[in-house]
Every structure is written in structure tokens, then in C-alpha cells.
Amino acid sequence: MKQFIRFFSGLALICLFGAVGQLNGQVLLYDNFNYPAGEFLTDHNWLQQQTTATFPIAVGTENLSYSGYVGSGIGNSAVLGIEGQDVFRGFTKQTLPGNLYMSFMVKVTAATATGDYFIAFKESSTSTTNSNYRGRVWVKSDGGSNIAFGITKGAMTSPMVPNYSGTTYALNTTYLLVVKYIRLDGDPNDSVKLFINPVAGSPEPSSAAVINPDIDSGTDLTGLGSVLLRQGTNGSSPTVIVDGVRVSKSWQTALNVSDISTLSDLKVDGTTIYGFSPTIFNYNDTVPSGQTSVLLTSATSCAAATSTTNAATSIPGISTIQVTAETGTSTSTYTVTHAYEFFMISVSIAPASSGAVSGGGVVGGGLPTTLTASPNAGYIFENWTENGNIIGTTPVLTIPAVLGNHDIVCHFVASSNTFTVTAMPNPVDGGTITGSGNVTSGGNITLTATENPGFIFDNWTESGNVLGSNQSLTLTNVQANHSIVANFHYVDFINDQVKTGINVIAGTESISLRSSSVILDLCIYSMDGRVAYKARPNTNSVIVPSGTWMSGTYILKARASDRVFTQKVIIIK
Ligand SMILES: [Ca+2]
Numbered sequence: 233m234k235q236f237i238r239f240f241s242g243l244a245l246i247c248l249f250g251a252v253g254q255l256n257g258q259v260l261l262y263d264n265f266n267y268p269a270g271e272f273l274t275d276h277n278w279l280q281q282q283t284t285a286t287f288p289i290a291v292g293t294e295n296l297s298y299s300g301y302v303g304s305g306i307g308n309s310a311v312l313g314i315e316g317q318d319v320f321r322g323f324t325k326q327t328l329p330g331n332l333y334m335s336f337m338v339k340v341t342a343a344t345a346t347g348d349y350f351i352a353f354k355e356s357s358t359s360t361t362n363s364n365y366r367g368r369v370w371v372k373s374d375g376g377s378n379i380a381f382g383i384t385k386g387a388m389t390s391p392m393v394p395n396y397s398g399t400t401y402a403l404n405t406t407y408l409l410v411v412k413y414i415r416l417d418g419d420p421n422d423s424v425k426l427f428i429n430p431v432a433g434s435p436e437p438s439s440a441a442v443i444n445p446d447i448d449s450g451t452d453l454t455g456l457g458s459v460l461l462r463q464g465t466n467g468s469s470p471t472v473i474v475d476g477v478r479v480s481k482s483w484q485t486a487l488n489v490s491d492i493s494t495l496s497d498l499k500v501d502g503t504t505i506y507g508f509s510p511t512i513f514n515y516n517d518t519v520p521s522g523q524t525s526v527l528l529t530s531a532t533s534c535a536a537a538t539s540t541t542n543a544a545t546s547i548p549g550i551s552t553i554q555v556t557a558e559t560g561t562s563t564s565t566y567t568v569t570h571a572y573e574f575f576m577i578s579v580s581i582a583p584a585s586s587g588a589v590s591g592g593g594v595v596g597g598g599l600p601t602t603l604t605a606s607p608n609a610g611y612i613f614e615n616w617t618e619n620g621n622i623i624g625t626t627p628v629l630t631i632p633a634v635l636g637n638h639d640i641v642c643h644f645v646a647s648s649n650t651f652t653v654t655a656m657p658n659p660v661d662g663g664t665i666t667g668s669g670n671v672t673s674g675g676n677i678t679l680t681a682t683e684n685p686g687f688i689f690d691n692w693t694e695s696g697n698v699l700g701s702n703q704s705l706t707l708t709n710v711q712a713n714h715s716i717v718a719n720f721h722y723v724d725f726i727n728d729q730v731k732t733g734i735n736v737i738a739g740t741e742s743i744s745l746r747s748s749s750v751i752l753d754l755c756i757y758s759m760d761g762r763v764a765y766k767a768r769p770n771t772n773s774v775i776v777p778s779g780t781w782m783s784g785t786y787i788l789k790a791r792a793s794d795r796v797f798t799q800k801v802i803i804i805k
């Protein structure tokens with residue numbers, strides 16, 4: 233048992249109302265007997281009731297179908313006959329008040345005139361000795377090939393007298409039956425209905441084929457928690473094939489696919505995660521020091537939903553559980569962050585009500601986190617500060633690995649009082665500019681131009697007008713947006729300031745250059761100033777063919793990404 237706090241984040245309350253509306257769409261149990269024929273139901277999620285183990289209930293080869301029914305035509309079936317073993321399969325126990333539906337297909341191959349019941353709800357989900365059965369479904373014959381279905385709420389006083397339909401149904405025919413158990417607080421007030429061959433996809437009929445009111449004296453059970461398959465009493469047992477058993481809280485999902493994609497439980501290392509709720513999708517899990525992996529288990533709210541778990545492979549790490557509804561359309565993803573410790577990223581907004589920040593909160597130690605600023609109308613983002621220091625100037629702030637608590641302020645400024653000053657170098661590789669950004673009305677802003685190798689700064693212009701020729705430009709009393717250009721020109725001096733790192737070999741047929749950095753521009757001039765060769769190689773190694781050139785002295789100028797280079801070259805033929 234872990235003795236530490238499991239944090240959780242309540243991020244999903246907005247989903248609460250939708251989830252409440254969906255609760256009746258849960259499928260609590262469904263079984264299409266999609267198991268190998270001949271195997272016993274006790275091999276497949278069913279438990280033996282009481283101690284009788286003779287004539288165990290097995291999976292049959294026949295697969296029942298009913299047009300439009302969700303459990304139609306899947307897998308095999310269960311075959312019940314002579315008195316012997318009974319079995320039950322549990323579901324999440326349902327307490328008062330509420331309606332519970334049990335739908336299934338049945339094909340009766342033999343029945344007695346005495347009649348007997350073969351399926352019912354049972355009180356306990358797990359107890360093999362609990363024998364409180366409710367909503368018992370009976371079948372009897374007229375002595376020939378006609379049969380009737382009946383229902384009792386509970387254990388009738390002897391002799392058992394179910395309410396039966398007319399003997400208008402036939403042996404060896406597949407029927408869809410739906411038991412509705414109406415459970416109310418107090419007694420006697422529960423009742424049961426049996427629908428025979430309802431139309432799948434249609435609303436619940438206003439009247440059932442058979443109704444049995446609460447005429448027994450039993451008090452309310454603690455709930456209903458399983459489905460019982462019963463092989464009857466010697467001499468009265470029918471032989472039935474049961475298939476597509478489905479327990480649900482609504483008529484709709486008793487007969488049709490469910491669209492619920494939530495979890496009913498989420499365990500980490502065997503313990504339900506602190507604060508679990510089906511409608512909370514993000515959790516934080518503090519892992520004990522030294523533990524390097526986690527085991528996740530979960531249960532879906534709807535038995536017919538499916539889930540896929542991807543557990544974190546290291547700590548800190550994140551696990552996800554994706555749940556897909558029976559419909560295949562609705563999905564939910566639950567996320568668990570595992571870490572040895574958690575830190576708090578506190579974010580405040582300045583000034584108040586000027587914007588919002590997403591992200592922050594509790595973050596696992598060592599994991600990254602991202603804050604995203606969104607200004608309210610009338611404001612623009614300015615910067616992030618922590619302890620008075622600017623730590624970011626773009627609206628998205630990422631902390632690569634959170635190793636402590638943070639108290640971050642997101643600053644916005646009123647857009648009506650703020651102007652943006654942008655600055656671009658011309659040409660784009662002529663140099664760099666610092667200092668551009670937002671400035672409040674009437675404020676000052678200073679731009680600084682820095683030359684790239686080979687370039688010289690000329691001046692600042694805006695819309696073609698020269699603003700200054702100092703490498704530092706200050707705009708005062710800013711009252712508008714500005715788009716400033718810093719102009720540079722390429723230097724054509726013979727003696728450049730930086731000239732190392734490029735090797736030149738001049739032969740009779742070619743001149744080869746090899747540079748430690750990429751050669752961007754290459755120009756070779758004759759001594760009278762004419763261009764003999766010009767190229768933009770964009771590579772570290774260049775070979776210039778010079779076989780047709782006259783003997784003489786040439787000036788070679790190369791501009792690499794980090795330097796410029798000028799050298800005289802003598803070509804001797
Ligand atoms: Ca089946």
C-alpha cells in the first residue's frame with residue numbers, strides 16, 4: 233500500500249452534464265458467447281452457482297440471430313438443459329431506485345407443461361451462495377410444439393405461478409426477450425415486465441407481453457449484481473439456447489450499441505488513483521523513490537466499450553488510456569502523469585483581466601511544460617517575468633524540464649496604447665538588428681545594427697526616407713507603428729579585415745579553394761578591374777576552370793559565412 237499523496241487535476245468538470253445524460257447508456261454486461269464450442273462457461277467469466285457441478289453449462293455451436301439486435305450473430309451460444317450446474321456472471325451492482333434491462337435471444341428446443349425458469353437477475357455480483365433471484369424468465373409448453381414465456385418478480389410462494397403469455401410461440405424458433413426490472417424504494421412496489429420480440433431501434437413499447445407486479449412479500453434486495461443461467465428442476469427443465477445476453481440501464485442500449493466511452497475505474501499499481509471520476513481525464517501520480525515502472529489497470533463504464541493502455545516506460549513519464557465506445561465513434565483519453573515529485577507552476581496576469589494563460593499548475597518533476605498567453609480584446613502580449621526578470625518575449629513559453637516551483641507573471645499591455653516597431657536588414661544577410669518590439673505610446677525605443685562579415689552599415693530608412701546613419705537609432709515619443717530598414721553594403725576593399733581559413737591553390741588549368749566554412753560569394757577580377765569569374769558556390773570547396781585565361785595577376789575575393797577573404801593569384805601558362 234502506497235503511503236503518499238496522489239495528486240489529481242480536476243480539468244474535466246465541463247463534461248459532467250453530458251456524462252450524467254449518458255449514464256443510462258451504460259452496458260453493464262454483455263456476452264455473445266464468442267468462445268470455442270464445447271468449452272464451459274466457467275472458463276469464460278461465469279461462476280458456478282452453489283456446489284452442483286454436474287452437467288456443466290457449455291458453449292454450443294449454434295449462434296442465434298435476431299434482426300437488428302446488437303448481440304445478433306456473434307460467436308456461439310450457451311446451451312441449458314437437464315438439471316445440473318447453474319452459473320452466473322457479475323456486473324457492477326445496481327442499487328435502488330432504477331430500471332434494469334436484461335435482453336437476450338433464446339431458442340427453446342424442448343419445454344415441459346410444468347414450466348420452469350432458466351434466466352434471472354441475481355442480487356450478488358460475486359457470491360456463489362447468494363440465491364436471491366429477481367426477474368425470472370419461464371417457459372412452458374402446451375404439451376405440443378407451442379410454448380409460452382412467463383415472468384415472476386422473485387421467488388413465488390409454492391406453487392410458483394408465473395404470469396405467462398399465451399402459448400403462441402413455437403419451439404426451435406429464435407426470440408428476442410427483454411426483462412425490465414423496475415426497482416423502487418420500499419415494498420411492495422417493484423415490478424417486472426417481459427417484452428417478447430420487440431423491434432430493435434424502436435422506442436420501448438408502452439405495454440409488455442407479460443407483466444408481474446410485486447405480489448411477493450420479499451423486501452427490497454441490496455441491489456442486482458449478476459445474471460443467472462439456470463438449468464431448472466428435474467422433470468420441469470426446458471432445453472434452451474441462450475445468446476447475446478446484455479444488461480443495460482436503458483431500453484435504447486438494451487437493444488442497440490452504446491456510445492459511452494468513459495472509465496469506471498483507473499488503478500495504478502493496484503490502487504484506484506486518488507480523486508478518480510469517470511469525467512476527470514487528467515491525473516498526477518507520485519511514484520515512490522526507486523520505483524521505475526508503473527502498472528495501470530482500468531475498467532470501462534460500459535462493458536461493451538474497449539480500451540487501450542499505453543503505460544509510461546520510465547519515470548517521469550505519462551501513461552494514456554484510450555476508451556472507444558461500442559459505437560466506435562465516441563472516444564475518451566485519460567492521462568496519468570507519473571513523477572517522483574510534483575511542482576507548482578503559478579501564473580498570474582498583469583494587469584488583471586488583460587488576458588489568460590493556458591498551462592501551468594501541477595507539473596511532474598523533470599517533465600517539460602508550456603505556457604501559452606492569450607490577450608483579451610484591447611491588449612497584446614508583452615513578456616513573461618519571474619522574480620522581476622524577463623524570461624520570455626513570445627506568447628509561448630516552454631520550460632524544458634521543471635525542477636522546482638515557479639511563480640511567473642504574464643504581462644499584457646493595452647493595444648490601443650501600444651505600437652510595434654519592426655526592423656529588417658537589407659540585404660537580409662547584411663547584418664542583424666536588436667531592440668525591435670512593442671513600445672507604449674510616447675515611449676522610446678532604440679535599435680542597434682551589427683554588421684555581418686564583409687558588410688558595412690549604411691543607414692536606417694523608413695519608406696525610403698533616411699532616419700540616421702549611426703548604428704544605433706533611437707525613436708522617441710513613438711505614436712505609430714514603424715517598419716524600419718537597416719541598409720548595409722558589401723565591402724569591395726582589396727585588403728579585408730578577416731582573411732584566414734580559406735586555402736587557394738592556383739594551377740595552370742584551375743584555381744581551387746577550400747574553406748572551413750561555406751563560401752557564399754566568389755569573384756575573381758583581372759588587374760584592370762574586369763570580372764573574370766563570378767559565382768555563388770554555397771559550398772566549402774570550389775574549383776574554378778582557368779585554362780583559357782591569360783597569364784597574369786588576378787584578385788580573388790571570397791565571402792564565406794563567417795569571414796571574407798581577398799588574395800592575389802598569379803597564373804603562369
Ligand atoms: Ca452468439
Ligand SMILES: [Ca+2]
Nearest residue numbers: 416417418422
Ligand atoms: Ca421496492
